Amino acid sequence: MLRQSWFSVLVFFTLFLFSGCTNKPDDIQPFKPTPYLIEVPFPFPTSMNIPSDNPMTEEGVKLGRYLFYDGRLSGRTHPDSLMSCGTCHIQANSFEAGINHPVFQGGFVHGLSGEYLPHVMLPLVNLVWNFSGYGWNGFLFPDNTDQRFQNIEDFVRIGVTAENELMGDTNQVKNLFQGIKGYPELFGKAFGSEVVTFDHIEKAIAQFVRSLVSTDSRFDKYLRGELQLSPSELNGYVLFTTEDGADCFHCHGGSANPLFTTHLFYNNGKDTTYSDPFDRYSVTGLESDRGKYKAPTLRNIAMTAPYMHDGRYNSLDKVIDFYSSGVQLSPLIDPLMHHAVRGGVQLTMTEKADLKAFMLSLQDDDFLSNPNFSSPVSFPDEN
Amino acid sequence: MKTPKLLLIICIVLMLASCSKEPVKVEVKTGTVALKLLHTIDGNVFQKDVLLYQNRAGNQYQVSNIQWFLSDIELVNSDGIVVKIVKGDGVFYIDTDLHETCSVLLEDLPAGNYNAVKFTFGLNEEKNTSYRFVNPPESFMFWPDYLGGGYHYMKLNGKWMNTMGQLAPYNFHLGIGQNYYQKSSGLAHYFEFGSADSYAHCEGFNPPYTLPDVSSFVQNYFEVSQDLDFSIVSGSESSINVEMQIEKWFEGNPPYNHDDWGGSIMQQQQAQDIARINGQKVFRFSNENQ
Numbered sequence: 001m002l003r004q005s006w007f008s009v010l011v012f013f014t015l016f017l018f019s020g021c022t023n024k025p026d027d028i029q030p031f032k033p034t035p036y037l038i039e040v041p042f043p044f045p046t047s048m049n050i051p052s053d054n055p056m057t058e059e060g061v062k063l064g065r066y067l068f069y070d071g072r073l074s075g076r077t078h079p080d081s082l083m084s085c086g087t088c089h090i091q092a093n094s095f096e097a098g099i100n101h102p103v104f105q106g107g108f109v110h111g112l113s114g115e116y117l118p119h120v121m122l123p124l125v126n127l128v129w130n131f132s133g134y135g136w137n138g139f140l141f142p143d144n145t146d147q148r149f150q151n152i153e154d155f156v157r158i159g160v161t162a163e164n165e166l167m168g169d170t171n172q173v174k175n176l177f178q179g180i181k182g183y184p185e186l187f188g189k190a191f192g193s194e195v196v197t198f199d200h201i202e203k204a205i206a207q208f209v210r211s212l213v214s215t216d217s218r219f220d221k222y223l224r225g226e227l228q229l230s231p232s233e234l235n236g237y238v239l240f241t242t243e244d245g246a247d248c249f250h251c252h253g254g255s256a257n258p259l260f261t262t263h264l265f266y267n268n269g270k271d272t273t274y275s276d277p278f279d280r281y282s283v284t285g286l287e288s289d290r291g292k293y294k295a296p297t298l299r300n301i302a303m304t305a306p307y308m309h310d311g312r313y314n315s316l317d318k319v320i321d322f323y324s325s326g327v328q329l330s331p332l333i334d335p336l337m338h339h340a341v342r343g344g345v346q347l348t349m350t351e352k353a354d355l356k357a358f359m360l361s362l363q364d365d366d367f368l369s370n371p372n373f374s375s376p377v378s379f380p381d382e383n
Numbered sequence: 384m385k386t387p388k389l390l391l392i393i394c395i396v397l398m399l400a401s402c403s404k405e406p407v408k409v410e411v412k413t414g415t416v417a418l419k420l421l422h423t424i425d426g427n428v429f430q431k432d433v434l435l436y437q438n439r440a441g442n443q444y445q446v447s448n449i450q451w452f453l454s455d456i457e458l459v460n461s462d463g464i465v466v467k468i469v470k471g472d473g474v475f476y477i478d479t480d481l482h483e484t485c486s487v488l489l490e491d492l493p494a495g496n497y498n499a500v501k502f503t504f505g506l507n508e509e510k511n512t513s514y515r516f517v518n519p520p521e522s523f524m525f526w527p528d529y530l531g532g533g534y535h536y537m538k539l540n541g542k543w544m545n546t547m548g549q550l551a552p553y554n555f556h557l558g559i560g561q562n563y564y565q566k567s568s569g570l571a572h573y574f575e576f577g578s579a580d581s582y583a584h585c586e587g588f589n590p591p592y593t594l595p596d597v598s599s600f601v602q603n604y605f606e607v608s609q610d611l612d613f614s615i616v617s618g619s620e621s622s623i624n625v626e627m628q629i630e631k632w633f634e635g636n637p638p639y640n641h642d643d644w645g646g647s648i649m650q651q652q653q654a655q656d657i658a659r660i661n662g663q664k665v666f667r668f669s670n671e672n673q
Contacts, residue, residue, distance in 0.1 A: 042517070043517045046518060241527035241528075241529055242527065242529060244647070249527060254527055255525075255527075256516075256525035335541055335554060338552040341646065
């Protein structure tokens with residue numbers, strides 16, 4: 001009987017020990033960030049360019065927003081050396097510098113070294129739907145065999161290190177943020193480790209940039225039946241989407257391509273000779289790609305002057321005048337520019353006004369002032 | 384002793400009965416057909432952006448790219464049975480700049496002998512609804528609602544040497560055509576109702592109040608059908624070439640002349656009509672394996 005009791009006690013302890021091994025301590029929480037969901041209204045694309053190794057999370061976007069606007073992203077703390085993405089990418093200007101930028105006169109941007117960018121900026125809007133390449137020449141694209149130049153994450157690294165941008169050092173930047181109170185905890189929540197890495201800095205900012213979605217312009221509301229456009233705006237829309245009108249839609253979309261760009265590259269007849277070392281040819285090496293640049297989105301177009309890759313036009317009126325009568329025919333002009341044989345689409349003054357009125361209906365004021373996209377009131381170490 | 388024997392007999396009977404109730408497996412023999420889309424001029428795959436070609440009207444011309452929709456493929460077997468392709472809802476986007484789109488794999492097709500192939504060039508009325516595709520590249524093919532909605536059947540882009548000696552761009556874009564009222568009413572006309580104010584092509588949307596001066600729309604898609612003897616062998620892949628003979632878009636009587644039609648034809652139903660007629664002779668099927 002005694003032997004049987006001892007045996008029972010042994011079995012009990014053994015089971016107790018094993019059960020202790022299988023149970024995790026209560027104080028270790030598994031890393032499980034909250035997925036960030038982009039609301040996609042019909043008929044916006046359902047396919048999005050979100051790399052599998054950088055899924056969007058609430059915590060990642062939150063951290064990315066801080067980093068996007070924190071001037072210490074340059075890796076320096078002296079007030080004269082502070083520079084961040086938000087220094088040039090102004091929300092009110094659709095995340096471009098804009099022609100009214102207080103520092104960069106005329107919208108022409110230079111870095112901390114004083115060196116100017118080779119092209120004017122492109123807006124940071126709806127980039128989550130771009131698969132064709134980032135930048136005026138599309139040098140960053142997902143299928144690029146050079147893995148250093150594939151996506152927005154790479155743009156962050158380039159922006160931080162380039163002489164004509166933040167002119168920083170990635171090690172210096174990550175070490176700086178490691179020591180700023182509040183940031184390591186945010187990295188921990190976003191990526192599961194409080195050790196700051198530049199890879200995680202790239203990923204967080206890229207997540208924030210992908211969250212910059214504009215789907216609520218007057219034209220979007222019109223398509224949803226929420227408001228009516230003016231006769232001038234509607235006439236402009238007809239001009240925009242007809243070959244016999246202004247013929248904009250093949251490159252710049254319309255109701256069924258609400259991105260208002262194809263994100264593709266065209267020679268639109270601005271020039272007949274080409275000397276820019278950063279045109280599409282510089283990416284593909286194809287002679288037929290000389291003088292080609294991305295068709296930018298027309299969302300918030302009024303805020304994104306100066307226009308064209310080199311900022312040659314400082315007003316929308318001048319752009320419309322160019323397409324109306326300033327297009328130059330050349331052997332490399334895109335076939336879609338069929339009006340080039342007569343210098344452009346030849347709009348009357350009224351048609352120009354109508355076309356402009358329609359393009360202004362693509363402005364999304366909610367996007368331009370959305371507090372979720374704006375500079376935070378305070379940074380983590382200021383809380 | 385009797386009970387175990389009885390149980391044994393019942394068990395054996397039940398087992399046999401259950402065996403006989405198993406469904407008879409009918410092995411459906413299937414094979415695969417790979418459609419290879421070729422785009423040729425005068426029998427050779429066209430050379431992009433090279434002024435090498437001359438059409439029946441005498442225009443020197445070149446081709447940059449072609450994007451088009453092929454839909455509702457049907458294979459007719461020797462018993463007259465029609466096999467309809469339902470993959471991708473029966474719609475395939477072809478783009479000469481996207482190599483992967485120029486080969487269409489049709490799987491799980493009944494093995495047997497076939498003697499005809501049919502398809503629709505473009506999209507029929509049922510399929511050609513606006514906002515059908517929200518993702519690129521198909522969404523980039525949209526045909527504006529003002530012009531009838533839906534999608535381009537085809538964008539064929541290139542240049543020709545015009546009478547001024549200029550290398551002039553042309554957009555041979557096919558889709559829904561329009562008949563217009565007399566253009567004399569100006570802007571006010573956009574707010575009148577015409578017989579074309581049917582928004583079936585943009586279902587799900589509140590239509591614009593702008594009503595066009597279009598009196599009616601014209602469906603310009605057409606069916607392509609050709610005899611072709613081929614076999615689908617169980618477990619094997621057959622290959623069929625679908626060749627778009629580009630030069631034939633510009634033949635006919637009288638031949639299509641770029642100098643007459645200019646650089647754009649989306650709003651020229653007469654040109655669309657010529658393309659629809661010429662299109663009947665544009666496609667040629669061949670079978671590589673047999």
